[in-house]
Amino acid sequence: MTETAAKPSLSSITPRHWLILFMVQLTTLLFGMSITLASVVLPQIQGAMAATQDQIAWVVTFNLIASAVATPLAGWMASRYGWRNVMFAAMIGFTISSFLCGIATNLEFLVAARVGQGFFGAAVMPLGQGILIYTFPRSLHAVVMMIWGIGGVFGPIGGPVLGSFMSEAWGWRSAFLMVVPGSILACVVTWFALAHNNERRPVRFDWTGFLALAIAVSAAQLIMDRGQRLDWFESYEIWIEAFVGVTAFWIFIVHSLTANNPLISPKLLLDRNFSIGLIAVFVIGMLSYTPMVLFPGLLSDLRDYPEGVIGLLIAGRGLGNLASFLVVVQATRWNARYAMAIGLAIQAFAGFWMAQLDINMTAGDVFWSNLMQGFGFGLAFTPMSVLAFATLPKHQISEAMSLFHLVRNFGSSLFISISVVLLIRSAATNYSHFTEHISPFNRALQYPEVIGNWNLVTPGGLMALAGEVQRQAAMIGYINAFYLFAIAAAFAVPFAWLMRPVPRDG
Incomplete structure (x- = not known):
C-alpha cells in the first residue's frame, strides 16, 4: 500500500463526507448557541414575567439538567434506531422547542420549552462527534475534530453576542427565535446527509x-x-x-x-486513554462556559457596560479559538499529549491573568484574557478528544461518546454553580469585613481627599459609600472565582502525560 493510500488527505474524501461534516457543524453550532444565549436575556425575561431571581435561574439550570440527563440516551438510541432517525428526530424536537421558547407567555411555559431544548439537543454533540470519527479515516480525525470544534466553540460564543444584539433591537423573544431558521435547515441537511447511515442493532435499553x-x-x-x-x-x-x-x-x-x-458498560473504563480522558473532559467542561457566565455580570454590574459591548468583549474567546485552529492540527499530529498539556497550561495562565484584574479594568484586559483562554481551550480540546478515542474499538464509539459528553456537560453545569457560590459567599464575607472599618471613629474617613463624595452623615452619602463597598467586595468574589478556574486548569495538565500516544496507522 502506498503512503498516499495509507494516509488520505481532505482532497480524497467524497462530497457526501463534506455534507456530513457540514451537517454536524451546523447542528453543533445551533445547540451551542442555545445553551448560552439565555444568559444575556435573563434580565429582560425577569422583568417581563415578574419573576424573582431564584425563579428566573431555572431557565438556565433546567436546560443544563435536561441536557445532562438525556446525554446517555444518545448511544443506545443510535444503535437501536440508527443515526439518521435519531439525529433527525432530535433536530425536529429541538426546532419546535426553540420556537416555543420564543412564544412563551409565562415562566412555566418557558422553562418547559427550555427543558425540551436541552433534552432534544443533548444527542447532537455526542452523535455528531461519533459520526465524524466513524465516517472519516483515523489520519483525518485531527482535521475533522478541528473543523467540528468551530461549531462546538463558536456556538456558545455566538449565542451571547447575537442574542445581546437581537434582544436590544427586538426584545428577548427574538434571541430564541433566531435559532429556528437554522434549525429547519439542519433538519433538511440531516435527512439527506445520513441517508446511508441508518444501520440498526437490536440493543435492549x-x-x-x-x-x-x-x-x-x-x-x-x-x-x-x-x-x-x-x-x-x-x-x-x-x-x-x-x-x-x-x-x-x-x-x-x-x-x-x-x-x-x-446503560454504560464498565468495560469502557478498562481503556486507559478513555478513562483518563473522562477526567480530562470533566475539567475541560468546567473551563468551557465559566468565564462567559462570570464576565457579563462583572462588566454589567460593576462597570456598567451595555449588553452589546459585553458580547463583543466575550467574543475575544472565539477569536482565540479561531487562532488555535491554525496550529492545533499540526500540533496534534506532532504530539497530541504536548498539545493538550500546553493548551491547559495556557488556560491556567489566562485564569491567573483574569484573577489579577481589579475594579479599574479596561476593555483590553477583558478582551485579551478571554482571547488567551479561548486559544488554550481550542488547543487542548482537539488533541484530548483524539487521545481519548484513539484506542477504542469502533463499535464502542457511540456509547463512549454519550458518556464523554455527559461528563463534559455535568462538569460545565457543576463548576458554574460552584463558581457562582464562591462569588456570592466571597462577596458577602468581604462586604462584612469592609463594613467593620466604616465608622465615624476611622480617622481616614475624616479627610476630604479620602472621603470624596461619601460621608457618614447624609443618607445619600451613606448609600454611595455602601455601593462602593459592595462593588469592591463583589470584585474580590470574581477574583476568587477566576483563581478557582486557574487552579482547575492547572490540575488537569499532568493527565496529558498519563495517556498513550495516538497510533500512527491510518
Missing part, C-alpha cells in the same frame, strides 16, 4: 441504569443550584436531594457492575 443516573445527576445539580439560597444542609430539601442522589448513584454503580447489558 437499561431503564434501571438510566433512571438511576438521571436522578443522581439531577439531584447533584439541584443541590448546587439551590444550596446557597436554602443555606445548604440547614434545609430539609437539600438533605432529601442529597439522600436521593447518593442512593440513586449507588444503585447505578451496583447495577452497572452486575447487569448483563448496562
